[in-house]
Amino acid sequence: MSGTHDEIPPPPPPPQETQQKPTQQTPQTVSTIKLPILKKGEYDIWAMKIEHYLAHTDYPIWEVIQNGNGPVSVTLDTTGQIKILPPKTAEEMVLRERERKARTTLLMAIPEDHLAKFHKMTDAKDMWIAIKSRFGGNDESKKMQKYILKQQFEGFTVSNSDGIHKGFGSFY
Known part of the structure; x- marks a missing residue:
């Protein structure tokens, strides 16, 4: 029964791959x-x-x-x-x-x-x-800043009735 039914044509051949030279790309660094x-x-x-x-x-x-x-x-x-x-x-x-x-x-x-x-x-x-x-x-101003901070720290007290939250707030 050849000729009485439709024959499906074969698929087309795959396209021939051309050899391409790899292009050189400069890697880009994105800094986050x-x-x-x-x-x-x-x-x-x-x-x-x-x-x-x-x-x-x-x-x-x-x-x-x-x-x-x-x-x-x-x-x-x-x-x-x-x-x-x-x-x-x-x-x-x-x-x-x-x-x-x-x-x-x-x-x-x-x-x-x-x-x-x-x-x-x-x-x-x-x-x-x-x-x-x-x-x-300069070094003198840094020494003065350290001295002032030390004085503030030594003078810092928090009463039991105030609690740590009020004591912390006194720094601002």
Whole structure:
């Protein structure tokens, strides 16, 4: 009975696979670490956190903050104002970009009410030093803070009738 029933045609052959060369892709790292924000009285901890944050996310930026970024080409315009010349080489462009990133990172990591004090600074290393002098305090001020805290602690008492909750509230 060949010819009386419909024959199903065979499936088409699979498409021939072409050998493609694997493309090289640069692995992208997405950092989920939050930028540490400086809080009053916590400069030392913040400085350690920001160092580790930058060392993890973009070490060349940390190097710019620590060592500076080298001189910038400047000239005087017709009015006698200093004018920063645009970068000429690829290396200069990379250095300027790192400086900009370092400044931006530091500005994002300080409290908003202090932004105006540091915003006009053009050098990330100078900004780091200024932040340290503003928030880090000197040894004398740290000794005074410790002395005051010690005096407060020694004078702290809670009566049995007040309880721990009222005593705790007296610190605020």
